[in-house]
Amino acid sequence: MTAPPLANLINELSKLPGVGGKSASRIAYYILKRTTGEAESLANAIADVKAKIFRCSTCNNMTDVEPCAICSDPRRDAGVICVVEEAFNIPTIEQTRDFHGVFHVLLGALSPLKGVGPQDIDVAGLLKRVQSGGVREVIVATNPNVEGEATALYIAQQLHSLEVKTTRLAFGLPVGGDLEYADQVTMSKALEGRREI
Amino acid sequence: MILRSIATQAFRNLAAEEVAFHEHVNIVVGRNGQGKTNLLEAIYFLATTKSFRTSRVASLFSFGSPSTFVSGQLHRFGVDKMLSVGLETGETKRRALLINGERVPLAVYVNTMSVFAYSAARLDILRGAPEERRRFLDRGIASIDPGYLEAVSRYGRVLRQRNALLASGSASSLAAWDAELIASAAPLQRGRAAYAEALASSFAAIVAEHGYHIQNVSIAYKPSAVDDLARIRRDELRAHMSLVGPQRDVLEFSVDGRPAAEVLSGGEQKMVVLFLKFAKLDLFRRRFDEPAVFLLDDVDAELDLEILEQLLVKLPSRTQVFATSAKERFLRTLEAGPHRRLVIENGRVAATNDLP
Ligand SMILES: [Zn+2]
Numbered sequence: 102m103t104a105p106p107l108a109n110l111i112n113e114l115s116k117l118p119g120v121g122g123k124s125a126s127r128i129a130y131y132i133l134k135r136t137t138g139e140a141e142s143l144a145n146a147i148a149d150v151k152a153k154i155f156r157c158s159t160c161n162n163m164t165d166v167e168p169c170a171i172c173s174d175p176r177r178d179a180g181v182i183c184v185v186e187e188a189f190n191i192p193t194i195e196q197t198r199d200f201h202g203v204f205h206v207l208l209g210a211l212s213p214l215k216g217v218g219p220q221d222i223d224v225a226g227l228l229k230r231v232q233s234g235g236v237r238e239v240i241v242a243t244n245p246n247v248e249g250e251a252t253a254l255y256i257a258q259q260l261h262s263l264e265v266k267t268t269r270l271a272f273g274l275p276v277g278g279d280l281e282y283a284d285q286v287t288m289s290k291a292l293e294g295r296r297e298i
Numbered sequence: 299m300i301l302r303s304i305a306t307q308a309f310r311n312l313a314a315e316e317v318a319f320h321e322h323v324n325i326v327v328g329r330n331g332q333g334k335t336n337l338l339e340a341i342y343f344l345a346t347t348k349s350f351r352t353s354r355v356a357s358l359f360s361f362g363s364p365s366t367f368v369s370g371q372l373h374r375f376g377v378d379k380m381l382s383v384g385l386e387t388g389e390t391k392r393r394a395l396l397i398n399g400e401r402v403p404l405a406v407y408v409n410t411m412s413v414f415a416y417s418a419a420r421l422d423i424l425r426g427a428p429e430e431r432r433r434f435l436d437r438g439i440a441s442i443d444p445g446y447l448e449a450v451s452r453y454g455r456v457l458r459q460r461n462a463l464l465a466s467g468s469a470s471s472l473a474a475w476d477a478e479l480i481a482s483a484a485p486l487q488r489g490r491a492a493y494a495e496a497l498a499s500s501f502a503a504i505v506a507e508h509g510y511h512i513q514n515v516s517i518a519y520k521p522s523a524v525d526d527l528a529r530i531r532r533d534e535l536r537a538h539m540s541l542v543g544p545q546r547d548v549l550e551f552s553v554d555g556r557p558a559a560e561v562l563s564g565g566e567q568k569m570v571v572l573f574l575k576f577a578k579l580d581l582f583r584r585r586f587d588e589p590a591v592f593l594l595d596d597v598d599a600e601l602d603l604e605i606l607e608q609l610l611v612k613l614p615s616r617t618q619v620f621a622t623s624a625k626e627r628f629l630r631t632l633e634a635g636p637h638r639r640l641v642i643e644n645g646r647v648a649a650t651n652d653l654p
Pocket of ligand 1: 157158159160161162168169170171172173
C-alpha cells in the first residue's frame with residue numbers, strides 16, 4: 102500500500118490536465134528524491150501563484166499588478182483589441198512580436214451543450230471597452246473550432262452597430278484545431294491575413 | 299489496391315488465423331452459417347471500422363469477448379501497409395486505429411483502404427429510413443473526398459450545440475449559431491448535390507448499357523435548405539430543435555413519382571442496389587485512377603447473373619473482388635479467370651485452391 106501522504110500527492114497531481122495516474126506517480130516519486138529545499142520552492146511557487154496572481158480588471162489577463170503589464174504599457178496601441186478565449190492564449194500571440202495592441206480575455210467560448218451562454222463569458226466587458234471609445238479594430242482570436250467560431254460570430258454581431266472594424270484570424274491551422282498549438286510562423290500568418298467579419 | 303491478407307481476433311465466429319488472398323478474384327464458399335459473410339464483413343470492417351450489414355457494432359464481437367481486433371496487409375501505390383482496427387465493447391468502447399503499428403486519426407485511417415460492398419442487407423438503401431440513404435451518400439462522398447468526413451463531424455457538432463441552445467429556451471446567441479449552421483451545412487449539401495448528380499448519371503449509363511428492363515428509376519437529391527432560418531424561428535423554438543439542415547436532406551429513389559421500394563420487386567431492388575454499387579465503384583475509379591476493393595455478398599438467383607457477369611468483366615482488370623454465395627453455381631461467372639477458392643468451415647478457412 103502507498104503511504105497516505107504519498108498517495109495524497111499522487112492523487113492531487115493526477116487531477117492536473119494531461120497528467121494520468123502513471124505520470125502522477127512518476128512525478129511524485131521524483132519530488133521525493135529532490136532535496137527538501139527544492140520541494141519547498143515548488144510548494145511555495147504554487148502557493149504564491151494563488152496568493153499574488155489575479156485577473157486584470159480591464160482585460161482579464163492574469164497579472165500581479167493592476168492594470169496588467171500589457172494594459173499599462175504606453176507603447177501598446179489601445180486602439181486594437183485582440184480577443185482570446187483564455188489568458189494562456191496570450192503568450193501564443195505575443196511570441197509573434199507582430200501584435201502591438203492590447204488583449205481581452207473572454208474566459209471561455211459559447212457552448213450550449215455545456216450551458217455556456219453569452220452572459221457566462223465576458224463579452225459585456227469587451228463591449229464596454231469599445232463603447233468607451235478609441236477602439237479602431239477588434240481582432241477575434243478565438244479557437245478555430247465550432248465553439249470558437251460561434252463565439253467570433255456572436256462578437257461580430259454585437260459589434261456590428263458600433264464604429265469598429267471586426268476581424269478574424271486567418272487560420273492555416275486544421276479546422277477544429279486549437280490556438281494553443283499554433284507555432285510562431287502560423288500565428289504570424291494568421292494575424293497578417295486576418296479578414297473582416 | 300490489393301488486400302494481401304487478413305487476420306482477426308474475436309471477430310464473430312472467425313478463427314484467429316491469417317488468411318491470404320488472391321490479388322484478383324476470391325471466391326468464398328461453404329455451407330450456411332460457417333462464416334462466409336463474416337469474412338467479407340471483416341474486410342469491410344478493416345477498411346471502414348463499420349459493418350455493411352448492421353449498425354450494431356456490438357454484434358461483431360465473438361460471443362463474450364470484451365474486444366475485437368482485425369488487421370490486414372494492404373498493397374497500394376507500390377507499398378505494403380499494415381492496417382489494424384481494435385475495438386472494445388462495454389462502457390469503455392475504446393477504438394484503436396493503426397497504420398504500420400502507429401495510431402492515426404479516423405479521418406486518416408478510413409482514407410487508406412477503399413472498399414465497396416454489395417449485400418442484400420444494403421436493400422436498406424431503398425427500403426430503410428431516410429438516414430440510410432444519407433449515409434449511403436455520405437460514404438460515397440467520403441470515398442472520393444478525404445476532407446468530407448471532417449465536414450460531416452463539424453456540422454454534427456454545430457447541430458448538437460444549436461439543438462442544445464434551442465432546448466435551453468435561452469436564445470440570445472441563436473443568431474451566431476444560425477450563421478455557423480449555414481456555414482457548416484454548405485460543404486455537406488454542396489458535396490451531396492454533386493455526388494448525387496454524378497451517381498445518377500453513372501447509374502443511368504449502367505442501366506442503359508445493360509438494357510436492364512427496369513422501369514425508370516430516378517435519383518433525386520432534395521436538400522433541406524438552411525437559408526431562411528428567420529422564417530422558421532418560432533417553430534424551432536417551439537420544437538426545441540433544429541428543423542432544417544443536412545440531417546433532414548432527402549435522397550429519393552423513385553419510379554414514376556412513387557418510392558422505388560414500393561414499386562419494384564425484391565429482385566429488381568437487388569439489381570438497383572447492385573447497379574448503385576457499380577456506379578460508386580465507377581466514380582471512385584474516375585477520381586483516383588485505381589480500382590477499389592469490391593465485396594459481393596450472397597449472390598443469389600434473384601440477381602441477373604448475365605448482367606452481373608457483364609458488369610464484372612467491365613471492372614478495371616486490377617480490381618480485387620471477394621464473392622460469396624450459398625450456391626456455388628452462381629459464382630461460375632467469376633471462375634472464368636485466375637481465382638482462389640476459399641472453403642470456410644466453422645469460421646476457419648479449411649482449404650484454399652488456386653485455379654486455373
Ligand atoms: Zn490588462
